[in-house]
Amino acid sequence: MAAAQAVEEMRSRVVLGEFGVRNVHTTDFPGNYSGYDDAWDQDRFEKNFRVDVVHMDENSLEFDMVGIDAAIANAFRRILLAEVPTMAVEKVLVYNNTSIVQDEILAHRLGLIPIHADPRLFEYRNQGDEEGTEIDTLQFRLQVRCTRNPHAAKDSSDPNELYVNHKVYTRHMTWVPLGNQADLFPEGTIRPVHDDILIAQLRPGQEIDLLMHCVKGIGKKVARIANPRLDTFSREIFRNEKLKKVVQLARVRDHYIFSVESTGVLPPDVLVSEAIKILMGKCRRFLDELEAVQMD
Amino acid sequence: MNAPPAFESFLLFEGEKNLEAWLGSEAQPPSHCLSLHIRQLLKDPQVLFAGYKVPHPLEHKIIIRVQTTPDYSPQEAFTNAITDLISELSLLEERFRVAIKDKQEGIE
Numbered sequence: 001m002a003a004a005q006a007v008e009e010m011r012s013r014v015v016l017g018e019f020g021v022r023n024v025h026t027t028d029f030p031g032n033y034s035g036y037d038d039a040w041d042q043d044r045f046e047k048n049f050r051v052d053v054v055h056m057d058e059n060s061l062e063f064d065m066v067g068i069d070a071a072i073a074n075a076f077r078r079i080l081l082a083e084v085p086t087m088a089v090e091k092v093l094v095y096n097n098t099s100i101v102q103d104e105i106l107a108h109r110l111g112l113i114p115i116h117a118d119p120r121l122f123e124y125r126n127q128g129d130e131e132g133t134e135i136d137t138l139q140f141r142l143q144v145r146c147t148r149n150p151h152a153a154k155d156s157s158d159p160n161e162l163y164v165n166h167k168v169y170t171r172h173m174t175w176v177p178l179g180n181q182a183d184l185f186p187e188g189t190i191r192p193v194h195d196d197i198l199i200a201q202l203r204p205g206q207e208i209d210l211l212m213h214c215v216k217g218i219g220k221k222v223a224r225i226a227n228p229r230l231d232t233f234s235r236e237i238f239r240n241e242k243l244k245k246v247v248q249l250a251r252v253r254d255h256y257i258f259s260v261e262s263t264g265v266l267p268p269d270v271l272v273s274e275a276i277k278i279l280m281g282k283c284r285r286f287l288d289e290l291e292a293v294q295m296d
Numbered sequence: 297m298n299a300p301p302a303f304e305s306f307l308l309f310e311g312e313k314n315l316e317a318w319l320g321s322e323a324q325p326p327s328h329c330l331s332l333h334i335r336q337l338l339k340d341p342q343v344l345f346a347g348y349k350v351p352h353p354l355e356h357k358i359i360i361r362v363q364t365t366p367d368y369s370p371q372e373a374f375t376n377a378i379t380d381l382i383s384e385l386s387l388l389e390e391r392f393r394v395a396i397k398d399k400q401e402g403i404e
Contacts, residue, residue, distance in 0.1 A: 042383060051391040053399040063395065068388070071335040269396045276389045280382055286333070287378045290371060
């Protein structure tokens with residue numbers, strides 16, 4: 001009886017012992033355990049698999065997946081973090097920058113700003129294409145000049161009073177439509193996600209005047225285009241008191257809780273759907289390649 | 297840039313019922329997401345060995361090795377594994393969409 005229970009535990013639970021985690025690896029492969037039929041069975045998967053949404057709002061989503069393997073959960077996590085495409089500033093053409101912030105620092109900061117544009121409506125830019133066309137590029141203009149406020153009190157020391165335009169926010173970015181983009185995207189839809197991100201600070205006489213090109217990219221190539229933040233951890237703590245009153249803490253192996261937080265470009269449930277599609281696309285490409293080679 | 301154009305190729309070294317496939321791509325480096333395929337292959341009782349390794353972390357190359365029983369070709373095993381994966385993922389997508397829709401309807 002104890003042996004059967006131990007086998008069951010090894011197959012289905014990850015144990016958190018006092019000094020470390022045990023039983024982490026999946027072991028239910030065919031032939032490993034006698035008496036268990038572990039060959040892949042689509043029907044059995046369908047019966048056991050479950051998705052429950054715990055909590056959902058505009059920018060964050062929490063859901064459970066029961067019945068999948070760690071490899072899939074992890075593949076999901078990796079894809080959500082690094083392979084779901086977004087639009088972000090890639091090229092910055094600086095016409096004038098007399099601020100304290102160096103050109104490259106400014107450009108780096110601009111690249112981190114999330115841009116509210118559905119990446120599915122855009123194509124990837126061809127390699128070597130310098131100019132960019134309306135189908136793969138978004139253009140933004142940032143032009144801010146700081147001046148002294150003539151109406152400020154004589155002995156004031158508050159920068160908000162003394163200077164005009166001394167803080168450069170994302171709301172100062174204006175969209176410059178290319179080609180037919182003005183027809184496709186109504187006024188106000190293409191913008192940074194948040195308009196209160198501080199880009200730089202200026203003093204009178206300093207000016208920033210630059211043009212930005214946003215392209216579609218994935219986090220793998222460009223580490224900054226990371227879309228959501230995702231924490232994965234498996235819960236469902238199962239307490240099991242044994243004869244010697246040793247409390248054992250174990251986690252059910254195939255119950256995963258996903259918590260996805262989006263940067264605001266796409267709603268989190270769309271992000272997860274896209275991630276699933278990307279994963280399927282990879283599989284299909286693999287299949288095609290395999291078939292192409294088999295022809296030889 | 298000096299990067300060579302994107303490519304993905306299979307080099308098959310076949311001996312008996314072995315298959316060693318070598319794949320690499322510049323544009324979309326294959327990642328450890330491939331572990332999914334290996335896991336799926338391992339679920340097949342006719343697959344004797346399935347594994348992958350990355351020869352060097354700075355080079356985007358992955359070698360996959362599959363060994364099967366004599367009456368079953370490794371390519372077939374691979375194809376079946378991928379097909380199973382695709383059906384599993386589409387089920388996942390569907391269930392997820394249903395779950396989201398239920399939640400949204402529950403809220404309204």
